[in-house]
Amino acid sequence: MPRLTTSVLVSIALVLGLVACSPPTTQTPPVDTAVHTDASAPPDGAVDVVIPDGVIGTAELTSAPDGCVLTPGAVGTITWDLPDSRPGLLAVDTGARFGAGGATASADGAPLSYRAVADDTLNDIAERFGITDDDLGFLNPLTSRQLQAGDDLNLQVALRGGASVSPPWA
Incomplete structure (x- = not known):
């Protein structure tokens, strides 16, 4: 019986720990971007992701709320800006033919x-x-x-x- 009681108490503590996350604060602390980019972060909070061939995306990150067991360190949105890998690709219909009559x-x-x-x-x-x-x-x-x-x-x-x-x- 003591083993069952211990299991129940541990389960309750785990559930309470997961649901008792603190709500997001209205003031977001800055995110340290030094490990994510070679350049310093622009003043607007955007982070350029630098690769050898150039910038392909910008991430706007905010710190995740503290107090949750399974909370990531930061959350955000990535806006991708990939170069056109096939510039000038333009289909021109030359008319139906055998093998292409649709x-x-x-x-x-x-x-x-x-x-x-x-x-x-x-x-x-x-x-x-x-x-x-x-x-x-x-x-x-x-x-x-x-x-x-x-x-x-x-x-x-x-x-x-x-x-x-x-x-x-x-």
Whole structure:
């Protein structure tokens, strides 16, 4: 019986320790950024993350509240600023052909997306839009190289992250 009582008391103490975190303070102490960057932090509290090729992101960090067992040292948001890895990548529709006979959705004359039909190949689709197979793979991070009829392929760098386009067949 004493072992059960000890287990219950330890469990209660652990739960109280986890839920008894102090609320965030209204005044946030500064975060030491010396170990995270080679440059000193700008006065606005932003921290540049420096890598050999340049700055790719800015983090705004605040100290986490004290008193919690599982609290991280700091919390914040990272804003990424990655350089364009494929400058000038622009798909131009040269017209339907065997192996690339599907429909495109366009805006202001620029193709936005392509819907594959039976017998389409990635190589022929890339050729139709004047880009390489590698460019098509960059625009559409595919888990499989198997193209199926009805698959929608992105043709715009700006839409690579999953922004949706209303296709003409919808």
